[in-house]
Amino acid sequence: MAANTPSQPLVEVKGLSKHFGEGESRVDALRKVTISVGAGEVVGLLGPSGSGKSTLLNAIGSIIEPNEGWMRLDGEVVYDNRWLRRDLRRMRLEKIGFIFQTHNLLPFLDATDNVAVVFHLAGVAREEAVERSEQLLDYLQVGHRKHAMPSQLSGGEAQRVAIARALANRPRIILADEPTAALDSTRAGIVMDLLRKLAVEQRAAVIAVTHDDKIFNRFDRIFHLRDGRLDDEGDQL
Amino acid sequence: MTSGVVTLSGDSIVYMTLRDAQQLQFDLAPSATRREAARGAQRTQTDLVNAVVARLSPDVPPDEVAEIMRRWKHLAVLTDGEQQLLLTRTVIERASRQLGLFMGILTVVSAVIIALIVYTLTMDKIREIATLKLIGAPDKVIVGLILQQALMMGVFSFWIGATLVYFFKGWLPLAIVMVPSDIASLFGVVIAVCLLASTLGVRAALRVDPGRALVG
Numbered sequence: 001m002a003a004n005t006p007s008q009p010l011v012e013v014k015g016l017s018k019h020f021g022e023g024e025s026r027v028d029a030l031r032k033v034t035i036s037v038g039a040g041e042v043v044g045l046l047g048p049s050g051s052g053k054s055t056l057l058n059a060i061g062s063i064i065e066p067n068e069g070w071m072r073l074d075g076e077v078v079y080d081n082r083w084l085r086r087d088l089r090r091m092r093l094e095k096i097g098f099i100f101q102t103h104n105l106l107p108f109l110d111a112t113d114n115v116a117v118v119f120h121l122a123g124v125a126r127e128e129a130v131e132r133s134e135q136l137l138d139y140l141q142v143g144h145r146k147h148a149m150p151s152q153l154s155g156g157e158a159q160r161v162a163i164a165r166a167l168a169n170r171p172r173i174i175l176a177d178e179p180t181a182a183l184d185s186t187r188a189g190i191v192m193d194l195l196r197k198l199a200v201e202q203r204a205a206v207i208a209v210t211h212d213d214k215i216f217n218r219f220d221r222i223f224h225l226r227d228g229r230l231d232d233e234g235d236q237l
Numbered sequence: 238m239t240s241g242v243v244t245l246s247g248d249s250i251v252y253m254t255l256r257d258a259q260q261l262q263f264d265l266a267p268s269a270t271r272r273e274a275a276r277g278a279q280r281t282q283t284d285l286v287n288a289v290v291a292r293l294s295p296d297v298p299p300d301e302v303a304e305i306m307r308r309w310k311h312l313a314v315l316t317d318g319e320q321q322l323l324l325t326r327t328v329i330e331r332a333s334r335q336l337g338l339f340m341g342i343l344t345v346v347s348a349v350i351i352a353l354i355v356y357t358l359t360m361d362k363i364r365e366i367a368t369l370k371l372i373g374a375p376d377k378v379i380v381g382l383i384l385q386q387a388l389m390m391g392v393f394s395f396w397i398g399a400t401l402v403y404f405f406k407g408w409l410p411l412a413i414v415m416v417p418s419d420i421a422s423l424f425g426v427v428i429a430v431c432l433l434a435s436t437l438g439v440r441a442a443l444r445v446d447p448g449r450a451l452v453g
Contacts, residue, residue, distance in 0.1 A: 054451065063371065063448045089447075093373025104368045104450055121374050165372070177451050 008075055009036035010172050010205035011060060016069030018055055018228075029055040030066065031228040039172070039203040042196055042218065044210055047225035053209045054177065056225065060207065061096055061175050062088040074172045093121055097166030099195075099208075101178035103158040105150040111137060111161045112146045118168035136164040140194065156187040163194060167202070174198065176208040185214045192218040243412040255287075344430060351434035355387050359438035363445055370447035383438045391431035395424055 018030040029052045037043050045053045058064045060071070062078065071079035074095045078085050085091050092098075105114045112133045119129030137143040142160040150158055159179065166174060176195065180188035192215050199206045208219070216222065224231035242250050253261075263270065293299055299316045306314040315323065359366070366379055399420065406413040 058448050058451065061371075063446075063451070089370065089373045089375060092371065098371055098450070100368075100451060104364065106365050106368065117369075117374075118372055121372070121378065 009038045009072075010074055011035070011037040011207065012070075012072040013056075013060065014070040016056070016059060016066050016071060018052075018059060018064065018066045028228045030059065033069075033225075033228070033230055035223055035230065037205040037207055039205060040199050041220045042192075042199050042206040042208070044208050044216065044219040044222040045225060046210065046216075046222055051225040052228040053225050055228075057175050057177060057207065057209050060173075061098065062092055093118070093169060095171055095173055097169070097171035097174045097204075099159075099163055099166045099174065099176035099179045101181045103150070103155075103162035103182075105153075105158055105161055105165070107150050110147050110149055111142065111153065111157075111164075114150070114161055115164045115168050118165055122169055133164070133168065136167060137161065140164050155182050156190065159183060159187070159191055160194070163191070163198075167198060170202060172202075172204050174204055174206045176206065178210055178212070179208055180210065180212050180215055188212060188215055189218075241412075248411070344426065348430045348434045351387065351390065351431055352437045354390065355383065355435045355438035356441060358386060359383060359441050364450060366442050366445045367447050367450035370445065371450045376443055379442050380439050383435055383442055384432065387431040387435035387438070388428065391427045395427045399423075 013036070014034045016030055016033045017028070019026055019028045021027055033052070033056060035043075035056075045056060047053050055064065059066045060073070062083070065083060066079065068081050069079065070077070070081070073091075076085075076095075078091060105111075106117065109117065112130055115133035115136055116126075116129040119132060120126070124132070134143060134146055137146050137160075140160045140163060142157050142164070145153060145157050145161075148157075150161070153161060159182070163179075166176075174195065179195070180191050183191060195206050195208070196218065198204055210216075242252075244250055291302075293302060299318075303314040303316050303319075306312060369379060399415075402413065403415065406415070
């Protein structure tokens with residue numbers, strides 16, 4: 001893994017474009033998008049439906065392949081008009097933590113095992129994986145629910161378990177897709193405080209797609225997307 | 238000595254004296270013969286000997302004895318080996334072909350049913366599979382989960398089936414012998430069928446787009 005220098009942003013995207021379909025049915029989801037997010041920053045991606053927010057998040061998360069552009073994640077150039085890494089899933093496991101709109105916990109595993117699954121995938125032994133998972137759940141103040149199944153957790157608890165899973169491999173980049181959409185304003189505030197704390201303590205970059213106006217003031221910068229283009233360089237809040 | 242003995246097809250056998258057997262064959266059946274006897278027709282000679290079983294001393298070669306006896310008029314001679322061959326070719330081989338055909342059809346039907354179940358269970362877990370892919374699970378983990386599911390289904394079904402046969406075989410109209418090697422082979426077939434049947438689910442799982450985990 002390439003080392004990240006303090007001056008270097010954790011997420012750097014330059015001239016990223018993505019279209020779906022060809023000819024008359026072609027839709028340009030991203031048009032020459034350029035953004036950079038540094039360590040400890042929490043930024044928001046805003047825009048109307050179909051503006052390209054999720055496409056940008058998916059491209060940064062190496063879930064979809066852009067058509068052109070350049071992208072550096074955690075100091076490593078991973079895309080330069082083509083993927084430069086073949087094992088994208090491994091890269092996601094090493095560098096990126098995902099937080100979903102709905103928690104997406106595995107329903108057949110309890111809270112601890114939902115977190116431990118990431119440690120297993122990284123090759124950590126079962127005992128250590130469970131111990132570290134429980135520590136993470138304690139850190140996120142949901143340790144008392146470590147043996148609960150996802151169906152037994154409240155929305156806020158489930159989201160905190162999902163955040164614990166996203167943090168399991170100590171990723172430097174955290175991508176969140178509407179992380180507070182299913183939560184009331186109090187719980188949404190708690191989750192955003194948590195993301196802020198993680199960004200600062202773990203020197204991570206947090207990028208969140210959101211429509212939730214009650215959390216707009218929690219971001220360091222907000223990028224507005226419209227028709228696949230960035231309206232600005234990121235409003236400083 | 239005769240307790241529990243069955244025919245090659247599993248039917249029960251009744252042992253009786255030659256006289257009783259002849260009476261059953263010539264006096265009670267067929268009806269046409271009985272009508273003829275009632276009319277006063279001369280009865281067929283019944284004090285016949287159908288077969289003679291000869292046991293040889295250990296130092297006497299059976300083939301040589303059979304060769305000598307074949308020269309006698311109106312007699313056919315079969316050694317142990319020839320009898321076995323005759324039975325194998327006529328009764329056992331035909332029956333095993335029929336059973337093999339049924340087993341083949343049942344195996345195919347089972348494979349299709351297991352494949353559909355595994356596929357349905359896989360499609361029910363699309364979101365979980367997408368989440369696993371998104372957080373970095375390699376294909377071998379996904380494939381492993383589906384195979385595990387299929388194998389668990391197979392082992393559980395085999396265990397139930399074998400237990401039922403073991404405890405209820407005495408209630409079935411035909412005698413069933415559970416030979417360990419046959420049970421082991423059947424277990425192997427069950428595992429192979431489950432693995433084969435899971436390919437449909439595995440293919441579906443490998444095609445799942447990790448981006449589906451992000452769809453609200």
